[in-house]
Amino acid sequence: MHIPDGYLSPQTAVPFVALMVPVWGAAVKKVQANLKKKEVPVLAIGAAFSFTIMMFNLPMPGGSSAHAVGAVLLAILLGPWSACIGVSVALIIQALIFGDGGIMAIGANCFNMAVVMPWVGYWIYKLVRGKSDTLSTRSIMAAFIAGYVGLNAAAFVTALEFGSQYHLFQAADGTPLYFPYSIKVAMIAMMSEHLLLAGPVEGLTTALGTWFVAKNYPTLMAERLKGRIKPDALGVEHHV
């Protein structure tokens, strides 16, 4: 899912970078306001986990490969803004140090895996979980579904970005200038791999990760769910 340089036209890649700059700015502000100092190690471990889990390439039928991302797990544990920062940092290191994903394509890659994926996953988790306990079967199932759908949402937007290039940018002789396949081919390839194999692995990772953290550090998620500390009309701070 890491788009390399050259697969997107500069006209596509550069606007995604321009879009991500204010998103990163807003994410830093949100995290500054809402993340507690004692939660910073969890974000560091979560971002490092995302970095590492992306190295676990899964063999795909037909000789290709795909991997889980870990963005939904981070969003469930610390919220989507924290996940956005954590996964973006992992993706930027991957591009710069390991040549995984392009430099010009960093905006698109961060949009797909550090914006679409954590937010879609977070909304689905909240929706399916409802008011049930963090360690209830329903909440663990919610984490699985959120991971599964979140990864597939990211694969879907990636295929759109890839495939649109074929239709939009062609050389004078009619050959594609950038990504060489149609949107239909891109969709079928990306979605079959992620719906059938990488998605279930992402779901399992998200469910297992949520369970492991909630089991060992029950206060971490409980405090976050109780809501933010907000001062009332008299200026007294209390949980809402």
Add this chain to the structure above:
Amino acid sequence: MFKNFKKLWMALGALMVLCPLGLIATGTAFGEWGTDQLPEEVGFIPAGLARFADFWHGSPLPDYGVPGWGGNFAQSAGGYILSALVGVVLVVLLISLLNKIVKD
């Protein structure tokens, strides 16, 4: 940074040691073919792609490996684990910068 959440740090360490499992999948992900693979995978190298594909040459550990350590699985696995270590250290350092701006 390392005082709390010992079980999470340990789980991360275990994952880093196991990461060479990811080398079992030898295929390139869809849409991530290098310019060396495109003639075989696609049949040609699109002109615009050729112009921008090798825009960045600065990666010190390309494809999560140490250049020259690709002779056998043990070398690749060593390079892969080293890459995981370098990546994790950099990610943790960058995220820990947040300590300077977040509240207690």
